[in-house]
Amino acid sequence: MVLHSDLIHASNEMNLNKLRQIFSDNESLVIRSLMNKNGSLLASFVYLNILVDEKYLNQHLVRKLNEDLYIKTGPANELALNTLNSLGTVIELKHIEAVVSLITDAGIAVMVEGSCVAYGILMPGYETRAIEEPKIEINVRGPKESFTEDLQQNLSMVHRKLKTPDLKSISYVIGQQSQTKVMLLYLENRIDPTLLAEIRNKIESIQLDVLIVNAQIEELIQDNIFTPFPQIFSTERPDRIATALGRGKAAIITDGTPIALIAPTSFFEMLHPSEDLYERFYFANFLRVLRLICLFISLFGPALYISLTTFHLEMIPTPLMMAFISSKAGIPFPTFIEAILMETAFEILREASLRLPRAVGQSVSIVGALIIGEAAVQSGIVSRPMVIVVAMTGIASFAIPSFSTAIALRMLRFPFILIAASYGVFGLSLSMFILIMHLCSLQTFGVPFLEPVSFNSIRDTLMKYILLPVKYRENVMQVKAGRADAPQRKKGGFLHRNDEDEYR
Amino acid sequence: MLRNEKKEVSCIAMMRMNTVKIILSICLLTCTAGCSADVTEISDIALVTATGIDYDKKTKKYTFTSYCLLPTTTSTANTGKLSDWVVSASGSSILDAAKKLRSQVGKTLIWQHNKFIIIGEGAARYSFYEIMDFMIRNRQIRITSFLFVSKGRAVNLLHMNTETEDLLSNDLLGKVRNEKDWGRSISQSIQNIANWNTDPYRGFVAGKISKSRHSFKSKDALSLSGGSVFNHGKWVGWLDEQDVLVVHLLSDKSKWKNLTFSESFPFHDSNVTLHFKLDKQSIQCRDTDGPTVDIHLSLTSTVGEIEHYLSVDKLDTIIQLEHAASTFLENKIKHSLSHFQKDLNVDVIGFSDLFYQHYPKEWAALKHKWSDIYPTIPVQAHVTVKIDKLGLNQYLGDH
Structure with missing residues (x-):
């Protein structure tokens, strides 16, 4: 589509001709005209019938406008404006390209003969998906609603959770062709103005032709492109967005994507699902520790097994060593090859069960589990401990709540296996050191990626990491002391001790 | 100006070449995975869990015996069981005898899980210093393993079947664990013995292992009871059960x-x-x-x-x-x-x-x-x- 910066002409026919030219070969374009008694043109409606609610248009807009233009006296454009104002928000359009973008955005353009201004009113009539239960971030006690593809619906879900005028939403249109609406949400009294300015700058500088999903935005606004770890949290839960906004973060929702982005984010936040805040604090803390163990297993599980069974036999307790020896008898491959075989098989299985139709996927995972588990052991290709290690590693990686973080961990497992097979625990500790250094070096929007972890103050780190009972969390105490609006980002940190905003 | 631009272009080309080289070397490095000379595959090892050392004063030869554990079968259908295998070799020194074992064994012997060193009476009497020296110098032998002196030759004891029909090393470990329940046997780690052995003023008591036969049984059984006394780095004699309790x-x-x-x-x-x-x-x-x-x-x-x-x-x-x-x-x-x-x-x-x-x-x-x-x-x-x-x-x- 080529947009011309043409002003709207007083002659309706000329304007309509231009629109016909722009929307040539588009059967959905509808141009309806209201004529005077003497056959002269009064006004025209232009819209795409696949996008607008035609029933509402016929019953209300057309009938009312017809009556008003016939019966009432006065300038036609004023009469039309009054009628439209009574039906909804009216947008004044002075350029043909503005008319075109309104039409493509499920709007109806009303052009009055003799007026150089057209009026637009949005009247979407297309079907949208109903609000459904979250499919990725499932929880037990939390709300059971997730975002849909409809921007307005998503926005309303967030508004219902944060009923405050402080909730601001800045709208952007990104994509030369797609004209996708993107909204930046934040709580005015919570967000750090410099952070807001940085995010706004980054979004404004996005140059895209077509924006389909907000993963494209994530790619463009993140600070470090080549790190395997995601630096912007993506969620399908409105409650998670509400919590994040309360912590002084910003959220980005995109039309057509049922996932919202939260920036800035820390690595450990990706390990904490919203469920943590809904469970009793003992259990929540237990789960937090458990997830750290899962993180370690999913990264180093097979690598540690390889290095222990090929380099450091003395580190395995004797009874376990006896079990390993007996199960490894007759296996034709070295442990390293076994691990690579099994890990690759596991990844193939995971990918296949994810992409296949649900009914088939179930059977694939069962067949795959049988093949990997029992058949491989029976046929003497892999040893039983290796099956256990790979299965354990796989399950541990599924316990990481953030899907994109889990992918990063799974991917890093392979180089670790290679290093373990060459240099044992020594190589593994070196690579772990490099990984930690890399994570320490990352920053998102000026915030350290390993944010709650501070080597200067272990107490502070623990206070932020361990969830206290609601009564003793810092923000509750601030509300009691009349300092509810106190939290401000300090020294590059954004997490306050034990956030509980949803409990206030 | 033109020269500067040319220089910049060549610099960028060099950097690209370097990047390509680095990426290529990383890719090649991945091919070396598992090629390290230090790799010991678990399927190639025989796990030594008890070691016996004997010394013949006449021939001046050491006999080095290893009690090894091997998988029962090489078929994966019947995994989970281990069988024991005792192998001996003689040599003019302990190390020589230990090295000779390699010619008789088709597996890599691993001593890191060895828990028991059994020294024959003759070896304890005439060559205890050399044995301690060997064990402390050897990096594979753990200093936490237990040292026992056997009444008779150690190799004979290692060839015996246990009454529980369990592996000999498991049986001995159980007997060491039972020590606290009756106090008539004693087990000392190599570490303690090494510390005391150099002391010219004090002696020590190490464990004693012997064959015992009950009147109602036809077979001999291994028993840990009593102790063996060492002084000035030499074996002195046996201790009976009552004296061991006092120790x-x-x-x-x-x-x-x-x-x-x-x-x-x-x-x-x-x-x-x-x-x-x-x-x-x-x-x-x-x-x-x-x-x-x-x-x-x-x-x-x-x-x-x-x-x-x-x-x-x-x-x-x-x-x-x-x-x-x-x-x-x-x-x-x-x-x-x-x-x-x-x-x-x-x-x-x-x-x-x-x-x-x-x-x-x-x-x-x-x-x-x-x-x-x-x-x-x-x-x-x-x-x-x-x-x-x-x-x-x-x-x-x-x-």
């Missing part, structure tokens, strides 16, 4: 804190068996009018068996019983110490260490004639027994 009672806390033992002694025309547990132990030395040693032991006890009726519900009887038990234990300790001092003349308890710690100045004079003074040191043993539990307070059968 336990007078050793450091790690040896007696979990120890329970039972003793039978006559009391009021009856024979009483009590279970004892040591609560407090103190060994003090004095050097006022010549060196003396005071031993204070405080034990708790439970009545285990009473042969005939005894009115143990009366306080008097209990006090008398406690007194009798204390006297019995005191005599037992005195008897054993007298054996250590007079018969063996070996400081197995480590009185010399006590004098060195508490009277360093006096020790400087004492140490030169220690071997003469030690047998004459008066030792006072004070034992206090307190009976905690009586069990049933009346003997039902006799009433």
Whole structure:
């Protein structure tokens, strides 16, 4: 589509001709005209019938406008404006390209003969998906609603959770062709103005032709492109967005994507699902520790097994060593090859069960589990401990709540296996050191990626990491002391001790 | 200007080339995974869990025996079982014999899980220093493994089947664990032995392993009981079970804190068996009018068996019983110490260490004639027994 910066002409026919030219070969374009008694043109409606609610248009807009233009006296454009104002928000359009973008955005353009201004009113009539239960971030006690593809619906879900005028939403249109609406949400009294300015700058500088999903935005606004770890949290839960906004973060929702982005984010936040805040604090803390163990297993599980069974036999307790020896008898491959075989098989299985139709996927995972588990052991290709290690590693990686973080961990497992097979625990500790250094070096929007972890103050780190009972969390105490609006980002940190905003 | 641009272009080209080189080398490095010379595949090893060393004085040859564990089958259908395999080799030195084992074994022998070193009587008598030297120098042998001296040749013991039909190493480990329940056997780690072995003033007691045959069984069985005494880096003789118990009672806390033992002694025309547990132990030395040693032991006890009726519900009887038990234990300790001092003349308890710690100045004079003074040191043993539990307070059968 080529947009011309043409002003709207007083002659309706000329304007309509231009629109016909722009929307040539588009059967959905509808141009309806209201004529005077003497056959002269009064006004025209232009819209795409696949996008607008035609029933509402016929019953209300057309009938009312017809009556008003016939019966009432006065300038036609004023009469039309009054009628439209009574039906909804009216947008004044002075350029043909503005008319075109309104039409493509499920709007109806009303052009009055003799007026150089057209009026637009949005009247979407297309079907949208109903609000459904979250499919990725499932929880037990939390709300059971997730975002849909409809921007307005998503926005309303967030508004219902944060009923405050402080909730601001800045709208952007990104994509030369797609004209996708993107909204930046934040709580005015919570967000750090410099952070807001940085995010706004980054979004404004996005140059895209077509924006389909907000993963494209994530790619463009993140600070470090080549790190395997995601630096912007993506969620399908409105409650998670509400919590994040309360912590002084910003959220980005995109039309057509049922996932919202939260920036800035820390690595450990990706390990904490919203469920943590809904469970009793003992259990929540237990789960937090458990997830750290899962993180370690999913990264180093097979690598540690390889290095222990090929380099450091003395580190395995004797009874376990006896079990390993007996199960490894007759296996034709070295442990390293076994691990690579099994890990690759596991990844193939995971990918296949994810992409296949649900009914088939179930059977694939069962067949795959049988093949990997029992058949491989029976046929003497892999040893039983290796099956256990790979299965354990796989399950541990599924316990990481953030899907994109889990992918990063799974991917890093392979180089670790290679290093373990060459240099044992020594190589593994070196690579772990490099990984930690890399994570320490990352920053998102000026915030350290390993944010709650501070080597200067272990107490502070623990206070932020361990969830206290609601009564003793810092923000509750601030509300009691009349300092509810106190939290401000300090020294590059954004997490306050034990956030509980949803409990206030 | 043109020259500068050319320079910049060539710089960028160089950087790209370098990046490509680095990426290529990383890709090539991945191919080396598993190529390290240090890799020992678990399927290629034989796990040595007990080692025997014998020495023949006539031929001056060492026999090195390894008790190895191997998978029962190479088929994966029947995994989970291990079979034992004993292999021996002889050589002019221990290392020579150990290296010769390689010619007889199709697997890589791994000593890191070895828990037991069994030394034959002849080797302990004539070549203990060389054996200790070998074990401490060898990086694969753990200094936490236990050292036993065998009555007879070690290789014969390693070839024996156990009564439980379990692996020999598991059976021995179980016997070591049971030590705390009866106190008549002793197990010492190589680390402790190495520390004591260099001490010219004190000796020590190591474990003793022997064959034993019960009258109702046709087969010989391995048994850990008694001890073997070493002095000045040489084997001196055996200790019987009663003396080993006294060694336990007078050793450091790690040896007696979990120890329970039972003793039978006559009391009021009856024979009483009590279970004892040591609560407090103190060994003090004095050097006022010549060196003396005071031993204070405080034990708790439970009545285990009473042969005939005894009115143990009366306080008097209990006090008398406690007194009798204390006297019995005191005599037992005195008897054993007298054996250590007079018969063996070996400081197995480590009185010399006590004098060195508490009277360093006096020790400087004492140490030169220690071997003469030690047998004459008066030792006072004070034992206090307190009976905690009586069990049933009346003997039902006799009433």
